[in-house]
Amino acid sequence: MRYVEEFRDPKAAKALIAAIGRVADQIGATREKPVHIMEICGGHTHAIFRYGLDKLVHEGIEFIHGPGCPVCVLPMSRVDDCVTIAERAGVIFTTFGDAMRVPGTRKSLLQAKADGADIRMVYSPLDALELARRNPGKEVVFFGLGFETTTPSTALSIQQAAREGLTNFSVFCNHITVPEPIKALLDDPHMVLDGFVGPGHVSMVIGVHPYDFIARDYRKPIVVAGFEPIDLLQSVLMVLEQIRDGKAEVQNQYARVVPEHGNPISLAAIADVYERRPRFAWRGLGEIDASGLRIREKYLAWDAETKFGIGYAASPDDEPEGCECAAVMTGRLKPTACPQFGRGCKPETPLGALMVSSEGACAAYWTYGGARVAAE
C-alpha cells in the first residue's frame, strides 16, 4: 500500500480497500476475469493515477477510463475552426489554457498564437466578457468547451451579454453532454462494462436522474462520486456491492455537494440559451446522437458559428500516424500499448489529445508512472 499514508484518513482508506477486496472475492473477480468499472470523469482518472488507486485495490478490478475529458474528445476539425476564427483580423480569441496545445490538422492554438493571432488564455468566460467591454472595436470570441459543469458559465455569460447589448462578444459553442456518450458506449457490443463511477461536478449541475437509464435500461450500477481518494474508494465499494447483490441503481456518494435534481438556476440558463444538435463528433468515438449543444435562435447574435459562417460538419477522424487514441478512448487499449506513447507523444509535444490535459488517460499514465514504463 504505497500511497495510503498520504491520504487524509489513511485508516478509513485501508478499511475501504479491505472491504473492496472482500466483495471482489465474493463476486469471484480475478485478474483474468476482472470486474470492469468505468470512471466517466477525467478528474477521477487523474485522481486514480495520482493516488495509485488502481494498484491499491483488489487485482480483480479493472478501471476503464471514460470519455470525460473535454479536450480529449474534441475533434481536430473543431480545433481547425478555432484557428480559422482566431486568424481573422479584428478578432480576440479567448480560450481555457487546456485547449491551447490540442493538435488540429493544421496547427494548435498555441502555434497560431506564435504565428501572430491574438489568442488569450482566460480563466473564465467572464474574462472574455470584460475583454469585449474594454475593446469595443474588436470581436471577442470565447471558445465554449466542456461538459455540463462549464456549460452554465457560457450560458450565463451569453445572457449577460444580451442584457448589456454587448454585441462584440460571441461564443464558439462546443459544449457536450455526459449521458449520451455513456449510452453510446453501452450500446457498443465490444465494450464490457459492469458498473460506473459517475462524475461529481457534472451531477452537481444536472442531478442524478439523467443516469436513470443506465440502471433501468442497461441494468448497470452507477455511483456518483466526489474526487477525494476516500470518495472514489467508497464509490467503487458501492458499485461492487450492487453487483454482488444483483442490483442496478443510481446512488449518490457525493450528496454533500450533488443535489438530487441538480442546480435549478444553471439548468434554466442552459435550457434558455442552448438546444441539442442532432449529432456531434467525438474524437475516437465518432458521431453521437444529441450529444452536443448549439446556441438557440434567439441568441444567434452571440453565436460565433453564425457570425463567422462556420457550420458544424462531421469530418472523417484523421488521427495522426500510428496513434491509438480511438482504441485508448474506448478502453480497448492501455495508453502504454500505443506505439507513440512516450516516443512521438509526450505532454510537452502531444500527438493525440489524450496526452494534452491532466485529465487525459495518456497524460495521467505518463505523469504517474508511464514515463517509467516507456523507459523500460
Next chain:
Amino acid sequence: MCLGIPGQIVAITDEARQMAMADVSGVRREVSLAPVALGPLADLVGAWVLIHVGFAMAVIDAEEAAATLEALRGLGEAQETLEQMAEGAKALEDQ
C-alpha cells in the same frame, strides 16, 4: 476544468450583475454568484462556494471546502487553477 476550487465570498461587488469578490486560497478574484443566487446576495457574504471557471456553482460548508482544497493541492490542481486566474487577469491587460 471540471474540478472547481473552493473560495470564500468576501463582498458583493456588483449587485445587478450578481458579481462578488471571492478569496481563493489567498488570491482575490471576482466571481459570479448567479448559479447560487436563490435569495438576497448579501446573505452569501462569508459563505464558502465551489467555483468553476469563475462561477459559484454550489454553496459548501467550511469543512468540505478545507477537504476539497487539500485534495486539489494533492492533485496539483489548486496551483494550476490559481495560475489560470493570474493568466486570465493578464489577458485583460495584454494589447
